Amino acid sequence: MPAMHYTLRWPDASETVCYSPSLVIQDYFQPGQAYALESFMAQLREATAIANERVRAKFGFACSRADDQLSRLEAQARRWAGQPGARVEVLGFGPAH
Template sequence: MILDYFKSDESLLVSELELRGIEALRAASERVRERYGFACTRTDEEASRLRQWISRYNSDDTVRVTGPLS
């Protein structure tokens, strides 16, 4: 699910990374809810980690998605 929101070697603003990352995590949690009847709490933890990481950068900084996303 998360892989649907990012492409390998893609460059994007930190603000866009945050928006897409949170959206992807919410979608993943909702997918768990649909299947099992409850949300995925791990996605909340990951969203918190993402926000902590992002807080070290300016929202208009550019980051690159690296590594195999498959």
């Protein structure tokens, strides 16, 4: 199963390199595109659930690394929850090492 990394830029201009066990993230986001924070997180939850189901179908269990990644991103996103105009930019995709 092809895994990937993707890089995000948060409202404070900090960047986070993230992991996905599936390429499904590319179906939800475009490099160079900024998304409203709440919308981004909703799409990310959905994409992560699909990625986990793909892992479960292949290996018989969900990807704990993807779950941990989502938890960290949820915590980070809470910093800007309720902030008008808060956006997350997807900077790019790359192969997982």
